[in-house]
Amino acid sequence: MLFNSLDYFIFLPLVFLTYWVLFKNKLTSQNLFLLFASYFFYGLWDWRFLFLILGSTLVDFIAGNKIYTTEKVNIKKIWLGVSILFNLGLLGFFKYYNFFIDSWVDLMELSGYTVNNTYTLQLILPVGISFYTFQTMSYSLDIYYGRLKPTTNLIDFATFVGFFPQLVAGPIERASNLLSQITNSRIFNYEQCKQGLKLILWGLFKKIVVADSIAPIVDDIFANYGDYSASTLLMGVTLFSFQVYGDFSGYSDIAIGTAKLFGIELMSNFKFPNFSRNVAEYWQRWHISLSTWFRHYLYIPLGGSRVSKLKSVRNICIIFLVSGFWHGANWTFIVWGGIHALFYIPVFLMGRNRIYMDTVVAENSWLPSLKEVAQIVFTFTLITFSRVFFRSESITDAYLYLKQICTHFSWEAYSHPQGYRMIDYLILLSIFTVYEFSIRRDERSPFKFKSKIVRFLLYSIIILAMLLFYDDQVDRSFIYFQF
Structure with a gap:
């Protein structure tokens, strides 16, 4: 179900x-x-x-x-x-x-x-x-x-x-x-149930409107990467980053919201990872329950960072390789884990792996600084690059996908065989990103507005968007069910 x-x-x-x-x-x-x-x-x-x-x-x-x-x-x-x-x-x-x-x-x-x-x-x-x-x-x-x-x-x-x-x-x-x-x-708590319903609505929006709507485009580009230009392939893996985030964080929001209906509070699993300023912060905000599991039951027993630098680097490599293997029985996931270890190790060696543990980007302002924007873009680019391996069927496919980007570097407008208009999805993802940035301080309060009229309009827009973007021809299962 x-x-x-x-x-x-x-x-x-x-x-x-x-x-x-x-x-x-x-x-x-x-x-x-x-x-x-x-x-x-x-x-x-x-x-x-x-x-x-x-x-x-x-x-x-x-x-x-x-x-x-x-x-x-x-x-x-x-x-x-x-x-x-x-x-x-x-x-x-x-x-x-x-x-x-x-x-x-x-x-x-x-x-x-x-x-x-x-x-x-x-x-x-x-x-x-x-x-x-x-x-x-x-x-x-x-x-x-x-x-x-x-x-x-x-x-x-x-x-x-x-x-x-x-x-x-x-x-x-x-x-x-x-x-x-x-x-x-456990006793019935009206406010808790109301919060739960809001999270369920937000999770469904992320799943139906964000993840499912761009899934056909991602599927087409990755299935036919040899036929497309570099610009299309770059767009394909970028869209996949949004798809997998919307899909999995959407599931987590629905799960947390549903648990609230029964008087139970589950742990947060995502805290706006797309606004991370380095890879270490990303892993503090992405799939938090798995990251903390490996830290408590594998990384720390191995010695964690209390041992020598060399052994700490070894431990980091083990954690990421095992995490990759956890995701699936394919060498692509192991390579994906290894790439993240390579991304993480320089941050660790420079002592910058714990500097963003208790802060969010632009914590005391409406907009991030230019430095923060550069950090976010760089981190998102690294994460997106690694997802070529996460999404590809084999190491060969991932290699050829990246090779196609490097050897067929041209900018061409993408046209989906079934007529999906790219401009619609680019506008959608831009609005989604801006809205998420506005609520980045609290992942459990997606509709934190005092005005009832504003909340009503927002609920109406979200429900209308779900009706408009719902496509019964798209596979509606969640990506992480396969893991």
Whole structure:
């Protein structure tokens, strides 16, 4: 079930009304109902994969309690190993099995051996497996490191793992935030629900009007890059930067907004990354739940930046390569991660990786300075360049795409086969960027205007834009479902 589908807009009000009308002030009933609704929501994709979620839930529930109750360090490590091996085993089999087989076959052929590739399997990637396996692993890891006490209530824990707003594409929540809310009483809060509906509306706008509307143009340019000039290819990857941002941050806004309707606050996952002044700031603002996961559970255990510069650089490389591999079973993602490591390392060595942690661009003014504009443009250009590898089907396609830019450098007007007018989308993205800049101080308040008339007009424009730009011929699934 997609957030931007008619099914969801029938499902959500029914769950909301049942949750607050029938189970008001009944915590156990609320959690049990949320669990049922979440499994129903997920089961509509493929009910068989519910067994994977159940397996991950049971293993980490047992492992967490065993880690906490045993006094022997070796036994704690064994149960932690069970949690990690089970979750990474699920992820590795369904997501990476064929990748490793194909890579092994390619390596053998490069060495001069002919290998019959008969070991690959026709596997379907379970939606959300990269997200919920990391979420359950973080629970066991937090207990092992003494940051968290386990819950003894299986229903509460299962609800934490399967909570439907963030089940299939995050944010990847920590138990200290989400589970603690699930185990505590929740009361209806009108203001919280109103904020949630605003975030849902803004997320749908970013998905339908921004991401989905430019998707056909991006698809055409990347599928036929050999036929287009450098100007068109540059435009294609720039539009993809807006598409992937609108798509994924839109999903996160809808997830956070939906959770608010049930009295639960999820962590922010995006904080206007397109206005970042260097690559380090970008990764503090883009897919925050994944970035913080890797920092807490991989980078810091490796020594983080407390070790020598050389080892810190090693750790940075590991983090970005693993992050790239997390995104998909393709060498393009690994190269994409490696490119970001190369972008990040100079910022780290110059000691500028933490200078923008608590500030936004043009914090005390309406407009950024020329220096800030230059920093934003440079950072956005680097990020956009890397996305050639993120979007391409193979390393060869990415290389040829970039080669086409360098060797066919000409400026020609792009014309989409189905008549999409580029000027419409350039105006749209310009207005969108300016509006986002105006609200850059608070990612959870997209409509922060005192005037009711202004808010009403803005809501009306957004709803009208969604109706005008909605195209039932476009694939409406979210990009990060494939990860």
